[in-house]
Amino acid sequence: MATMAIDEALTRFLNEQRARLAPRTFHTYEEVIDLFRDCMNMYGPNILDERDEKRWREAFDNGDEDAFTRLLDAGYIESMLGEFLGYFMIRKVMAGQGLLRAAGTVTKKLVTWLAEQGVIEREIAAAQAARAADAARDLPRADRLAEALHQLSLKTPHRDPDTTDRWVEEGIPLPITKVEPGKLWFDENIGPLAVPSEISDLARIGWEVTVVLAFTRNRWWLVEVGNVYP
Template sequence: MKTTVSRSIHEILEEFLAEQEARLSSKTYSGYEETISFFRTYLNNFGHQRLNRAETERYEELEASEGKQFWDIFGPEHLSSSEISYFLADFMVRKVAGSRTLMETTGRVMHKLVKWLHEKGYMPDKEYEEAAENVKELKIDLPLVGEVTDLIYDYVKRHPVETRYTSDLDAYFDIVKIEPGKLWLEDYLESGKRVGPVVVSEEISSKCKVGWTVSLWVAKTGKVWKILESGNVLPR
């Protein structure tokens, strides 16, 4: 599909919202409006981080001289699969950390937005295929990671490590293997550096997925590892 590039992201998202408002109930539309508000905040605060040199110079000049924001300056070429994935998998989890209902709504709205962008010619076929696949997966995972984050936090509070430990590691880890009540992890920044089994509840292990990223401080006690502190779970 041929892409349309003459409009700003601001104009495109306003067009999307106008069309949704015309067809949806006010209650349903409010979820669309809230999601696009979060997406706008993400783009205007973090979108510039992935600009090339020429784009960065243009962005900085227009921001300083005219007070323009990212979504005013750039067009649909910056509504890419990677931007949408960063928004869902990182921004919504780390910065917003909303309720399960909010995460479900966000996934649903972004799925609709990606389809709409493609239909309107704002997203080329190849980009759409990648974005649609990513959003489809994240739409399922987003509500779950918040739940698992809370479950791990509660588990750690109920099961403090009171014995001496021989080593510890505080890092972001990828989940590489799961068994009932056990996780095996690999340091996100140091490939090949693995720990496990890390003891968790069977409820936690049943909800986790291989490939997710977890922020943990873990300690080795005997032949197993236990969690000292926990942070976010990310659907990477």
């Protein structure tokens, strides 16, 4: 396989896109790649083997905060895609619908380009491109779901765990296990939670939601909502 540093690959990718894209679209590509670079420099060291971790650590301890993307091989890019689309864009970036959609579109183009350059295997690129395409569709939808659930939670009258029959406040997101019109179920035998049809239309089985829920008066109530992870 061909080798090049992550920063070199990202720069070459953007240079090729600049030649074919309108300036406004290219600016969005730059924004996504900059965010992806930040994600890799923040979380990439967690996936390094001993040899590469040693190289990264030496440079980082000497003040190079971008050592991961500056030093390490572009083959690591596809390994970071899940972190970027499944966590970073949801939890760490205040992104609008357009940027969330673009994160999937741009990274799909990127992994396809990496395969064309011989940096990653075409089979791997195809799988990651499909994942990115899903993200382009699902990230904006999950963002809308999170906002709709938040608005619903503001209407909940029961906010004291001492006055409820059951109080669920997990440290990790809960998976949605069942969806019916106007109803949601979550892991740990939670549900049905009555919701507007707007919410049940957006929700998907398997998506995970950071929530606080209360059971009282023979029904479930949504108390707080954090992020939705598709």
